[in-house]
Amino acid sequence: MTRGLVVMLGAVTSVALGALAASLGGMQETPFPHEAHQGLFPLCTGCHEGVPLGDVADYYPEPASCNGCHDGVREATVAWQGPAEQVGNVSFEHRAHADELATAGDPAQDCSACHIPTGGERLAVADEVQLGTCWSCHAHEATDHQVDAECTTCHVSLAETRFDLARIEGLPTPADHESATFLSSDHGRLVQESAGRCATCHTQERCVTCHVDAERDEIATFPAAPPGMELPASGAHYDVPASHVERDWLATHGVGATRDTCATCHTSDDCVSCHVPPIPNAVRALPARADVVAPGVHVAARAPESHERMFFPQAHPTLAAAGDASCATCHEESYCVGCHDAPMQGGYHAADFLSRHTASAFGRDAECSTCHNTQAFCRECHVEVGLVPAGGGRLGPGYHDDGPLWLIRHGQGARQNLESCASCHRQVDCVQCHGVLGAFKVSPHSAGFDAERAWARSPRTCLACHVGNPLNGN
């Protein structure tokens, strides 16, 4: 177990050292030969007096100070000009670190802890920082420097660096970025857990390459690239979530639709390719395509699975009545009118339906009275074409010529298809015989007719045929 830990820690340390060395590689022009000066400088701060003070200007001695010895007489002149300008992303600051140690009650660390390899002589300063010292505290739980170490402990965000394009492109790709689910789900979780880690290598511009919603908190607060920073070209990539291919996705997608859940990929323009005004709040909350950088996923309207089945026209009344709100998602009310109250043929009914509507109406396959007012719509036309005189339905022989004595036989047909009767005949036509003042006083009620209930609930209707309370024999 212990051996394994040692090996693992060694590996981690090696990788970390390599990475840090790489990031520091550009700092020093020519390494200063500290060991050759061992006898001259008893204290590191003799030359690096600014380090403990946090005074960056005095981190290194002036090159001219070398001339005190290297004057070409006593010692040969040197061309040491101090370290080159640092272009890195390490955030370590000696003074702050010393303060943190003191605050934490940890012992102070001298320069050798980080700059001289273990067991080395004084001033045997290594070219690289001894990162093992860093890891001894900061990375004792990390298994991969680029995956689970806390980047911000040592690094600044990419936006704070002055990395050029080559430097940015050379940044290593952490192992966890190779996961198949990294783009679809993992990276969102990681950025919420530690946005600083992401910002070490990325700027806000990378987020909005794909994300439609630039105002999302995680993105809006993400460091943006400074002016002039050249970023690698990157294309948008959108995975189709598993939920989106479920059979009933189209029907259920509105349940959890919010800006947070949808605006990663979609703009409000996508929604209104189906949704009709008045636009739902969830849709209006999404950004418009014109206002975003990312291309987003373009959605085209398509009918739900149920609409593509055969016999949908027969099924849709019940589907609409059972879940009215879902129809209104895509259809305006005027859409229904386009068929159900079409101004001319070719709407709900097939072309030339009028010529042959009689039998269909008699069978009530389409339940005419759902849309039409039988007494007005049907009768109005029947009067116009002369099927019935405007003054009243004709009760003598003529129209109903399917057999003799229609008038005294009509009861069965009337009870079966009373809507058809009312499409020509007025109420007064019937009352002529069925009313108490009519010629024959033929009761139109069945044996089980509840007269008491009828009189109690709708006496005015009773009075169309009766002259008073029918329960009193009127």
Add this chain to the structure above:
Amino acid sequence: MCGMPFATRTEAAGRRGRVTMAGRALRRCGSRARAAGLTVAVALLLPGSALAQSYRGWTSTSVQVVELRPLGLDSVPRTDVVMDAAGRFLYEGNEVSCVLASVCTGYLPLDQDRTLAATQDLSLTFWGFGVEGLSVTALVRARARAGADVVWPRSDDEFDALFAYAQLQRGPWRVRAGRLDIRSGLGFAAFDGASAAYSLRSLHGEVYGGRSLARGLREPQNEALRGLDGFLLDMSVLLVGASATARPWSTQLTARYQREILSDRSSLVSERASVDFSRSFPRFRLTGSIDYDFMFEQPGKGHITVSAPLADARWLAEVSARRYVPYFDLSTIWGFFEPVSYSEVTARVGWAPQTELGAWVSGGWRTYGDTETTVILRPMRDTGWRADAGARWRAAAEWSVDGRYQLEWGPGGFLSSADAAVRFDPTERVTVSLNAMTFQQIEEYRLGQGRAFGGGVTGGYELGDRATIALGASLIRHRDGGNVFTSPWNQGRAWSSIRFDLGRDPGLAARGVGR
């Protein structure tokens, strides 16, 4: 004219010396109420157009010319009438009644008549008034007519506001006020009033109420039948209703209650409830509906349907059990005449092995309830059945054909009808279709003879992304033992329409076309 109960015109037709009386020139009233509705709509729209940030809608103009051959109660000399083998008196193939010795009467075809009906629809929705969730929606319709005496239904009704309302949607709440139109398991109900709806996840509830409008007419019930009938309501009708929708366990379920009473509360006009549901199972879908009439304490219309895709959805089988009973509210006497229900079983099978090819066949059988009426001479039929079969084939990207045969055979009516059509789409924007049809039918307890044949052509053209134009014409000829030119179904039709989409439609590009 509105003050007169009826407007009857006696037509002294000189055709062949007969006396004819056609019942034309009947006009409903209530246009003032409709104009008021339109005024409300316009009043809502004008400030809307001025203040709204966005609007969307469409306008559609349609014109149709209809040729009809009206029937008229005619008298003909007895000497011109012959008797057929069945003992019927016939005049030019049409049966007449010969009670008197010298004159026979019957409903006979009159001269050809032609009328033109024009409709202008305007549908608009405005939103973005600076008040979150506020919108205004209206669909108004104007009509005009020209031509002969025949009036196409409702073409003399000059203005209608089909619906016009303001809506405020805030979170789960939605409130509407104005002219509303509710389509539900109880049919279509229009009213001038308000509704409030609340949605929480898969739950949706709504209450509504107002002055009830006659179905299909958008006029107050006490005005809608003026001029059409003698017994009229003398006051308006109030409507209240409520509905609840839930989606438990993949089931869509809506229950609704609706009640109408006279405005003085003296009488009930209707009181009904309905339940509609749909549920998808792994192998089939179940849909059903039932309504209940509290006035008569009995169930009304209802059905339950099982629909199952088979063989990777190449087949679809459907079985439906249905009950139908004519429904009349109590604004008329018809409901107290107690129409009987019929029960029907229907089976449908569809076959669509690929998107280019499909066919279906269906059959249904129904039986009527006991009418409790006295049988005189012979009983009438109390069963009926219907059959329907069709197929479609998209032979190529541009060509498709489809055909259908329909048979309906029940008490009082018969129809045998066939249609065929060929559609040609030479480009994405152009559609041309040729169709042919033939049918034979018997109207309500009226004998019919001969067969009608017809055909027509329709065309459509998309003018850019926001306009569509459609044209069509058809011709029907009735063959009846050589009396072709006196047959009632001889008629021609022609129509055209143009539609423009208006306003902001950011989804237009995504849809590819301006639909």
